[in-house]
Amino acid sequence: MFAGIAKAIFGSSNDRYVKSLSPTVAKIASYEAAMQALSDEELAGQTAKFRDRIAAGETLDALLPEAFATVRESAKRVLGQRHYDVQMIGGIVLHRGEIAEMRTGEGKTLVATLAVYLNALNGQGVHVVTVNDYLASRDAGWMGQVYRFLGLSVGIIVPNLSDEQRRDAYAADITYGTNNEFGFDYLRDNMKYDRAQMVQRPFSFAVVDEVDSVLIDEARTPLIISGPTEDKSELYKLVDAVVKDIAPGDYEYDEKSKSVILTEDGTERVERALEAAGMLQGDNLYDFENTQVVHHLNQALRANVAFKRDIDYIVKDAKVIIIDEFTGRMMDGRRWSDGLHQAVEAKEGANIEPENQTLASITFQNYFRMYPKIGGMTGTAATEAHEFYQIYKINVVTIPTNVPVKRKDDEDEFYKNIGDKFAAITKGIREKQDLGQPVLVGTVSIEKSELLSEFLTKEGVKHNVLNARYHEQEAHIVSQAGRIGAVTIATNMAGRGTDIQLGGNLEFRMADEHSQLEAGTPEYEAAAARIAQEIVAEKAAVLAAGGLFVLGTERHESRRIDNQLRGRAGRQGDPGLSRFYLSLDDDLLRIFGPQTMFAKMMNKNLEDGEAIVSPWISKAIENAQRKVEARNYDIRKQVVEYDDVMNDQRKVIYEQRSDIMDAGAVDDVVADMRAETITTIVGTACPPGSYPEQWDVPVLKETLTDILGLDLPIEDWMQEERVEPELLVERIQSASDVQMEAKAGEIGQESWRDLEKSVLLQTLDQHWKDHLSTLDALRQVIHLRSYAQKTPINEYKSEAFALFERMLEAIREDVTRTLSNLSFRMAPSPFDNLPPMPDFVTTHIDPLTGLDDSADRDAGTMGLISTRLPPLQFAMPNLPAELASDPDSLDGKISRNAPCPCGSGRKYKHCHGQL
Template identity: 75%
Template sequence: MLGGLAKTFFGSSNERYVKSLGAIVQKINAFEPAISVMSDDQLAAQTIKFREALANGEKLDTLLPEAFATVREAAKRVLGQRHYDVQMIGGIVLHRGEIAEMRTGEGKTLVATLATYLNALPGEGVHVVTVNDYLAARDAEWMGRVYRFLGLTTGTIIPNLSDQQRRDAYAADITYGTNNEFGFDYLRDNMKYDRASMTQRPFNFAIVDEVDSILIDEARTPLIISGPTDDRSELYKSVDLVVKRLVPTDYDKDEKQRTVVLTEDGTEKVERMLEDAGILVGANLYDFENTQVVHHLNQALRANVMFKRDIDYIVKDDKVVIIDEFTGRMMDGRRWSEGLHQAVEAKEGVQIEPENQTLASITFQNYFRMYPKLSGMTGTAATEAAEFYDIYKMNVVTIPTNLPVKRVDEEDEFYKTTEEKFGAIAKKIREHSAKGQPVLVGTVSIEKSELLSAFLTKEGVEHAVLNARHHELEAGIVAQAGRLGAVTIATNMAGRGTDIQLGGNLEFRVEEELGEMPEGPERDAAVEQIKREIAAEKARVQEAGGLFVLGTERHESRRIDNQLRGRSGRQGDPGLSRFYLSLDDDLLRIFGSNTLFAKMMRNNIEDGEAIGSKWLTKAIETAQKKVEARNYDIRKQVVEYDDVMNDQRKVIYEQRADIMDAETVGEVVVDMRLETVNAIVGEACPPNSYPEQWNVTELKEKVAATLNVDAPVDEWIKAEEAIEPEMVEERIRAAADALIEEKAAELEPETWTQIEKSILLQNLDHHWKEHLAMLDALRQVIHLRAYAQKTPLNEYKHEAFALFERMLSNIREDVTRTLAFAQFRMQEAPALPELPDFLTTHIDPLTGEDDTYDYDGGSAGLVTTRLPQLGIPQPSGGEFGTDPSEWVGVVSRNAPCPCGSGRKYKHCHGALTS
């Protein structure tokens, strides 16, 4: 009660904070008279002035008032739009690394120019993140006019750009792009083998448009780059034929450990057979060029010697199916990793299935937390304020509207069944459309939008249905949803970023009707005529009540409902909103099926009858809050688990960068060799033990297999009265060092350094890839520890740390072994390996579809009709020809269809051939 009283007198904390920013707005306005009389050249020279001030030690906060006033004047001259005072408040909030919640139609795109310009002045780059490629291209061109006027450069990141195009875009002062593209570029960069081939600069500042969609909705699933392992079917088959010609004396097997290794004679025999088959590079199996062959050979040996048909696996329907060793049951869908399954398939002569393995992944939470300063803007964020602060440490600030909101939000109407509800909706739409009021209908799924479309067709109502994910058509349809009597059906999220203006959207009408008309007086007259038509139509729509937003169902999240409602009543326009619900709706069916309310409705409401009250609406909102809390817990758990891997990812990526940047990595290699020797000796010669207790045989074998040197430990023991493990370590290390120094002396220092770097990076990547697979497997089963009264997250941290330690040990040992056994011929230094082909994946949480483009089927460009007009470079879609039958197997299924529809190939012409 006291809190409510204080709020009445002093306002909420948000209101007090916004009020405090008024003093800064007054300073901005004070600059306007002086700046408005500047010439264009003088205004553009402001950027040089600001940069000189920064170089002299000025802070951005000090420059803010004059810089914001400069941007406002530039926007007024270039775009014909002057920032309102409330938009200035939004710009200050963005600059401070907070989230600006601004109602739809309040000009968030224009607001972003303020903080973007100010933070781009130091020249360290600003990223503006959007939800789709269309908006990235549109905003980069639209707002880019302001930036270019003021002397700043802009770049755009869209799919299918070359590395050089991406580098150029990231080198710009301001870079627009989608969350997926920014995230994938970060992962790709950390798979490169050369610093010069990386595209991104160090992170500085990012503004996330539709921040709730990107940082909450899409953050439920990580970005994943996967690719085929280096395994190839023909190589498996060829190596399998070689292994089948071996006899038991060619290898030693340990059934207890389920391992098998070649003997010395067996190795020589295999080398000759592989050489004859044209598989071996050179004559030595252990040359580093043959690493892949050795891996295949080891797996083929295990498959043929250790794994038995009808015991470890069966062959069913031409597929190898694993048999669980404990239950004896078939494990359909499970596959052995590291190429073992393919080796068994080669052994049995069945089709060898390709295996894609995760090469890199990151969640949006951990990606965006790498920015030193992060801000965002959206129409709906207050309901998720706690999550934004907990995960991203960002406060949500609600910005007041420029004009009072006139939209009327009516109470929800409840029906017993979906059919009754949709029948009532169709009649209501026909009634409002007939009097000229435009109607925007929000549905929760494609299925529901098509069902409602059938009802409207039956009622004889003309309407547009928007339920596909091609952004170009989406923007065009939604932009005209405010025209007289228009009826538009869309999913609740559709069209975000596109303003619905009463009477129609001038930009889209001009492009549609005058797209072919050349510039000149005739075109200018036609544009003026369209403006007059829009103004007249807007007046009629306002008389009819403005835009009527009709929700066919409540979403699990109040935020999505608020987004839909917010499409109506922009900039003081009249508007109306109402939601229609039934007991068949997912929210009520899943979360409220046994409530008193549901039982009352079933028993007391007549068929076709509707009820509505504030109490019922409040009950629905309470259910939504519970679902939101549950979903937040799920997302938080995903972040907590990914944080474990994120710490390890940072270590690996930093090590990769250090290796690429270092002039020489000799010290790193020496340290690895030292630790490898320590580990080998420590295992065979435990501390505080006597020489007679040492496992001398194992020590000699391990030293020979890992370091390629002879260690006559038994002779040292006989010759020395008191020998310590430290002495053994020192002698083995000296022999190993001498061997490497001898190899290095045969080559030029630059060549040797490049070889060491290449071996280090390849081993690091190989083991990191395997480690990711191990963590993924661990993540899937760690919840079982809860049955032992243990906390799964704590167990995961412990296990992941142990796996990471083991991975580092394996890297040290493998690098040491590779260098010890490598044989070099006098020729040019080996080129750094190319980045492999891979697939980029991000599963859209709302549709379940992969909303990224893959790279497995050629260089299909972003095929739209609008991007070229915006000046965005793109590959030609014509490279595939005009005959759709020729596209099969050439165009990637997730790439845009070459026909130009804007849809993915698999949903367009590809659907006809799949």
């Protein structure tokens, strides 16, 4: 009560913080007249002056008012757009490393130019992170005009660039790219064998667009670079056949966690079926020998029971393609891990692709926490403010709108069942369409969107459907969703990247209706002028009808996703209306809601087709959403806790790799490894405190022969009077040193140094890859320790540390064994008869595009590409058209390791670039 009174009198903490920025905004405005008086050359010259002042010790905060005023005037001249005062507030918030929550249509893209320009002045580079390649290219070209006018360089990171092109882009003052590209480049850099091959430079400042999507939605799964393993497709098919014969009574299904567990009777039936199929060792399913079969059985159960076609995935061209739960988009190339995707492929009779083994991995949480400062922008972040602070230590600031919001948000309407609800929705849509008011309908799955489409078709309501099946038409459908009487059904609207303008979109109408006309011709201009007039008239009619009506067919698990849908209406002061229609059959109510209360109240008191509209029920739904959000936050927090353990180890490994690459010679490192290995060997065979007659001399000799390649007279040394383990270590070490010097002399010191470095890096990478697999397996089972009253995360930390120590010991031993047992002979050229390298696949959820960036198989650095690449003009948009049309003219202009632009799928050096 007192908090409410205080808020009414003094405003919220957010209001007070925004108000505290007013003096800075006023100071920026005070420079406006001076900036207007400058010529273009003088305005562009401000950048050099600012950099001189930074070199003299002036801080970015001190430069902020003048720098922001410079950008405002530059944008006005170059783009014809002047930053509003509220956009200045957004720029200050970004510069301070905070998240600016700005409503849809408030100009977030323009806001970013302020903080990006200011932070690029120190020359350390600024990364602007977008959610898809289209937005990265669009924003780099659009806002890049302002930066280039002011003398700053702009780079862009998109798939299928060569290392040279990536290095140039990262060397620019400002670099645009997607979260996936930045993260994968970091992982790839730490798989390189030479510092000169790396493309990124040290991190400084990042501005993340759609920050809630990048740092929350996508943070549930890590970025993974993987390579193929053995093909086990027959095993998947056999296990799937067994699972398909299981009756529903043979298992228990928890819909909330999507877990499926066999009952006692079910286990017995499965054992008999597996035995008949010849897949069971012994007679017990849970014997150690059947571990792999049990794993695949569990995944096949989940695939057949928990994962639904047209909700979790679709089957297209004999391929299983995941559907993202946040946007309803296809994620072509993205695959579930741990054999689950193969199990779904077996279920659907699709082509089963081999599993992949993780070679490198990192979560977005740990990737973005490497930046000293991060700013973020989105339309919906306030509901996740707690998580942003807990995980990233970033505050969320809600920026006021430039024009007051006129959208009206109606209370939810509740119906007894889904049939009544869809009938009411259809009636509501027809009424609005008759008035000429455009309607945007938000659904949560393809299944629901197509079911509603059937209802509308039966009623004769003309409409468009936007879901994963019609992904190609997306931009055109969304762009025209604001026209008179338009009805658009969308499977979530998060990050669609296309603005809904009332009356229609000129650019897309020209593309749809006059694609044959060339821009700039009199015919094109005449048609554009005519359509522009039609749009103005149509917008006036739509405004008179009440603006865009946003209709939600059910509540999402997250309030933030609901707010994203609502935010499509009421853009820049336009009128609008939003309303959600709910029923007891909705997933949120069915799985998470207070079922007893709702069921009793609605079944007893509601007639068929009758609705309840109550703020109290809406509040109850919001509380259910809060519970789900808290649960999902706990899941993401757990992901971070576990990845933090791996992250500490990742830093050690990557720092060691970096030190090795930077070192001119690693002979001292190799010598230390050999010394530690020898000490361990002797300590194992000759335990401290034991007598010589208790030593295991045969094992010692055998181990020395295996690891060091030395046949030493250990028995003779044992005949001496005062033989000690330290003496053995000293003599073995001396013999090994002589052996290494002789090997180095055979090929020369320079070649030997390169060989040592190469062996060290390759051994490190191999063991790190195996270690990642071990940690993945450990994490799958560590929760079982809770049955012994132990905390799983603490147990995981302890086990992971022990495994890491063992890995370091194994690396020392393997490096020593490899170098000690090397023999040299004349061999054919290393470039003759090379076996083809496997494809390395990059995977990560991208709910905003449905694309996984797996087309960027190796960025021209990791291996051969098995799929045909797009033509050069798409793969490398920065190159001139004449080069794209003639691959032979590219000699010297393209990396020899880059994919050949002819589309053959081979590297340039093996195709048109052959010597």
